[in-house]
Amino acid sequence: MFLDLTISVLTQGLLYALLAYGIFITYKILDFPDLTVDGSFPLGAAVTAVLLNRGVNCYATIPIAMAAGALAGLITGLIHVRFRIRDLLAGIITMTALFSVNLQIAGSNLAVPREIDTVFTSSLTEKLTGGAPLAVKKLIVAVIIAVIAKIVIDLYFRTKSGLLLRATGSNGTFVTTLAKDKGSMKILGLVIADTLVALSGCLVCQEQRAFAATMGTGQMVFGLAAVIIGTTLFKKLSFIKGTTCALVGSVIYKACIQLAINLGLPTNLLKLVTAVLFLVILVVGNVRKGAHENA
Amino acid sequence: MLELKDIKKIYNPGLITEMCLFDGFSLTVPDGEFLSIVGSNGSGKTSLLNIICGSIPIQRGSVTVNGEDITGKKEYKRYRNFGRVYQDPAMGTCKDLTLLENMSLADNKNRHCGLGGAVNKKRADFYKEQLATIGLGLEDKLHVRVGSLSGGQRQAAALIMATMNPIDFLILDEHTAALDPKTADIIMEITDRRVKEMGLTTVMVTHNLRYACEYGSRLIMMDKGQIVMDKAGAEKQNTDTKDILAMFNAISIECGN
Structure with missing residues (x-):
């Protein structure tokens, strides 16, 4: 029982870590609170659910869902940069529009029937994992994808473009004097972030075998919490990469929620607990910062 | 050659706080002038720099660089042949990156920023060489986060x-104003050397009258969006801080300050 729960929590934490990577890029690197996430996460899921039901190969749904997420990030970026709408509002506009778009894509809440193969049950996964139980298969696939994504992101931040993205969030004026368009860099950052978020949505949909119109609610807050938990935990260890922080934060967060449910918390109260937990994390972070400044 | 022609700049147009700073302002800076x-x-000094660099919009007039009208050119594109140093040392560098990463970014200024490696280790010696010329020991701090360097560094x-x-x-926006007097002197020395070595056409805004007298080939004083003193060549060489201060006080008295 305990082992089963641990495997399930780890799988959830890893699949949602992809979303947390996205938040890490927008919130920590770009200093952009990207609310698009609450729309681009279910967008990835909606696209995936429809494609799977139409008989599209489960692996082919991944790039398509990612492209949809990229488009969502692009729209938020264009609204913010070209029309000069404030960052939060730009995200809210896209998120609100996506709620309807997602319902248009999927029709309504949509299930993926058992007989359709997902990346967790495909013959390739079967070969890779042998006769392992489904829960273990899910965990292995989640580990592989979360680690590959982490490595790719870490490598990206070592390229010229990645370094410029980091500079954009830190000092936009500096980027301008380097004769580079900081607006384009912000858009690029949002595209990358929402691509990751939609990838997360795609995999969560395949894992749950369902798309729900409301599955995006509170995902941005979750992502922020994961990133802040991770970075607070590893504050003293500067060699730990931001993506690692996001991954660990995501797993810890999912574990906390699972624990709360096991202790008898009604699922109706889940978002309330999420919000309170997030507030506590922020306040604790501030208190620690304050103590540091006074020292 | 840098030419500003018939510039009109109004802040907050149409609002009750509307303020006309420049109306029919013109200025020509020939090649090689400091x-x-x-x-x-x-008085409009920093606004002038912002107009040159395209950081703020203007209502009328034109900005021309080497014969090319850049009035409508985006700010970031103008920096392809402009360099700018700000008053705040935090503006000209990126505090979260190491000095090596900062230098690498600057090195890529006019190149495409794609998926190539950000830091070219082979260039590190060149960066060290460049940093060594200023004599502040920065050449040994390539791997230090810029945020932990001093303001002067x-x-x-x-x-x-x-x-x-x-x-x-080269556009210098009171770039020594936030530094202690000794460091300010060092930075001013380095500036002068760089400008001479590279033959840069330079526009420097400063509050330090001594620097304005000692350095550069031309000096102008501005008041309420107009040039009230313009000295170049031998006339500039013979100007000392007392002359400028006298003029400065004369303007201030007119204002009733």
């Missing part, structure tokens, strides 16, 4: 980074 601009707060690094690429114009 122009110092002095003037009280609100950051400003020196910003100056090197702004002039690392071939540029035509």
Whole structure:
């Protein structure tokens, strides 16, 4: 029982870590609170659910869902940069529009029937994992994808473009004097972030075998919490990469929620607990910062 | 050659706080000139630099660089042949990155920023060489986060980074104002050397009348969006801080200050 729960929590934490990577890029690197996430996460899921039901190969749904997420990030970026709408509002506009778009894509809440193969049950996964139980298969696939994504992101931040993205969030004026368009860099950052978020949505949909119109609610807050938990935990260890922080934060967060449910918390109260937990994390972070400044 | 023609600049147009700073302002800076601009707060010095660089829009007039009208050109594109150093040492560098990463970014100024490696280790020696010329020991701090350097060190690094690429114009926006007097002197020395070595056309705004007198080939004083003193060549050489201060006081008295 305990082992089963641990495997399930780890799988959830890893699949949602992809979303947390996205938040890490927008919130920590770009200093952009990207609310698009609450729309681009279910967008990835909606696209995936429809494609799977139409008989599209489960692996082919991944790039398509990612492209949809990229488009969502692009729209938020264009609204913010070209029309000069404030960052939060730009995200809210896209998120609100996506709620309807997602319902248009999927029709309504949509299930993926058992007989359709997902990346967790495909013959390739079967070969890779042998006769392992489904829960273990899910965990292995989640580990592989979360680690590959982490490595790719870490490598990206070592390229010229990645370094410029980091500079954009830190000092936009500096980027301008380097004769580079900081607006384009912000858009690029949002595209990358929402691509990751939609990838997360795609995999969560395949894992749950369902798309729900409301599955995006509170995902941005979750992502922020994961990133802040991770970075607070590893504050003293500067060699730990931001993506690692996001991954660990995501797993810890999912574990906390699972624990709360096991202790008898009604699922109706889940978002309330999420919000309170997030507030506590922020306040604790501030208190620690304050103590540091006074020292 | 840098030419400003018939510039009109209104802040908050249409609002009750509307303020017309420039109306019919013109200025020509020939190639190779080192122009110092002095003037009280609100006289339009920094606005002038912002108009040159395209940081703020103007209502009328034109900005021409080497015969090309750049009035409608985006700010970031103008920096392809402009270098700019700000008053705040935090503006010219990126505090979260190491000095090596900052130098690498500056090195890529006019190149495409794609998926190539950000830091070219082979260039590190060149960066060290550049940093060594300023004599602040920065060449040994390549792997230090720029945020933990002192204001003077950051400003020196910003100056090197702004002039690392071939540029035509150097824009200095009170770049010594936030530094202690000794460091300010060092930075001013380095600036003068860089400008001479690279033959840069320079526009420097300063509150330090001594620097305005000692350095540069031309000096203008601004007041309420107009040039009230313009000295170049031998006339500039014979000007000392007392003359400028006298003029400065005369303007202030008119204002009733």
